[in-house]
Amino acid sequence: MKVVKFGGSSVASAEQLEKVANIIKADKERKIVVVSAPGKRFKEDEKVTDLLIELGEAFLDGKDYQNAMNKIVNRFSDITTALGLDDMLLRVIQDDIASVVASDQANELKMDALKAIGEDSLAKVFGAYLASTGTNATYINPRDAGIFVSDQPGNAQILEESFEKLYQLRNRDEILVIPGFFGYTKQGTLMTFPRGGSDITGSIVAAGVKADLYENFTDVDSVFCVNPTIVKQPKEITTLTYREMRELSYAGFSVFHDEALIPAFKAKIPVCIKNTNNPSASGTMIVSERKLNGNPVVGIASDTGFISLYISKYLMNREIGFGRRLLNILEDEHISFEHAPSGIDDMTVILRESQLTPEKEERIMSRIKEELKADTISIERDLAMIMIVGEGMNSAVGVAKNATAAFANANINIEMINQGSSEVSVMFGVKSSNLEPAVRSLYDMFFNQ
Incomplete structure (x- = not known):
């Protein structure tokens, strides 16, 4: 049937x-x-x-x-x-x-x-x-x-x-x-x-x-x-x-x-x-499963309309519950997050720009400053996300190297890198104006060479 x-x-x-x-x-x-x-x-x-x-x-x-x-x-x-x-x-x-x-x-x-x-x-x-x-x-x-x-x-x-x-x-x-x-x-x-x-x-x-x-x-x-x-x-x-x-x-x-x-x-x-x-x-x-054909990347997806919310605080990594409290602030404003890469003293949350009205942005910035005592808070707009996808990436050597080389070949700065825990995808953040040349360079790297 x-x-x-x-x-x-x-x-x-x-x-x-x-x-x-x-x-x-x-x-x-x-x-x-x-x-x-x-x-x-x-x-x-x-x-x-x-x-x-x-x-x-x-x-x-x-x-x-x-x-x-x-x-x-x-x-x-x-x-x-x-x-x-x-x-x-x-x-x-x-x-x-x-x-x-x-x-x-x-x-x-x-x-x-x-x-x-x-x-x-x-x-x-x-x-x-x-x-x-x-x-x-x-x-x-x-x-x-x-x-x-x-x-x-x-x-x-x-x-x-x-x-x-x-x-x-x-x-x-x-x-x-x-x-x-x-x-x-x-x-x-x-x-x-x-x-x-x-x-x-x-x-x-x-x-x-x-x-x-x-x-x-x-x-x-x-x-x-x-x-x-x-x-x-x-x-x-x-x-x-x-x-x-x-x-x-x-x-x-x-x-x-x-x-x-x-x-x-x-x-x-x-x-x-x-x-x-x-x-x-x-x-x-x-x-469910497929035979790998030698190319670890099967597709390249891309989308615009993202912003990054950057928070920095000295010794953030020692502060138990910091990430939870930050995400609770977003939850209170009915905002879902896309990605949240972090370091020792800083954390970036990627959001869809359409979710963040000026009123919500003002409330969120104020609450992060007052409740989390953050040292630095900033918002970067006009971001695009590019994702390379493939089951073969978790066992292939040099995928990230080749991807970053593709960005360098196109003279494009990478704003963010985030690898999914499934190891099926790696996501790169770039300025929206750089999306198309970046995608074309990645395509040349993984599908034309």
Whole structure:
């Protein structure tokens, strides 16, 4: 049995949905389909989820939301008309939006319910289209499928009892079409996963039904070893381990949401990244273990938008609880940290800049000075993080030497180095303006020499 997930670009139009249907019908083992909301059809297009968010924000602000409503209905109308489906589906979509808007739910629950309409509506449309082609297929709601989640709007986590319920889907004869991105609490309240959560749904369902393979269809033939907007025609990755993919996705790779593989990883289900527009391409396999090919580095990931919070205090290393108290200050401001390299008398905490508002920054600096009696506190902005990833690095000699040589070749100063305890990754901090030349130099070092 295969569970198949299709991303937003794969379901953006009627033409794309016809391709998806052909992919499903070409392999009788593809029994469960998870779909995203319609994405962009072209560069300037709008994603349906963004339109639903626009509608919800307009409603909550007391503004006219009819324009957003019309855009959403027109997107689905274009699809249903081209596929020759009944207009009743459009009325269902309009009724679903009207029902959520008119509900007496709290605002955050209302936004979750609105955002989920994109995936839910597309699953209904695609289920109806598959059935219209003579395929034994049907839409199934996540609640009926057994996707039960924690009570955390916008950040739902799967509950363990879901997996036993999901396993029963193996007994169904039809091809099942399940909307991604959301589940239900045991009290019946809709909750969404973090943005990009349709990948999470696919992984959860694959783990629940104990699939032999989880296929994730997107718009690329395979995963590239580096961002193709930085390096032209980079090498493709044929095989990755779960740990490598998770490190890469966390550090800026856009193929997967960084939480998406956890259920598949735990269930040891192989994952294959494939292209909806070129389904015959072999794609990239993600597995528990792989044979090393001689190059210790499998990929280079990068991202901008970081800052470093530097704290120095003489004899910090002898002060029991210093690090805990520092991180408690961040916790009180609801700020998570990315990395925290330290020395004898100093400690640096790497944060996402988007989390630190001017008000929070002022409070944090004041508390560190008053409560921790720090000698020096400073913030460095405009940082980028570059991560080299590979299972082979923990047994290879000279990886760090070659990496730092690549930075030197590009005449770039390294602001920070941090090696993960898993020894699968090494992270470097540089100024954001140096990100692209640094990545290109690293690529030349590890993939061209």
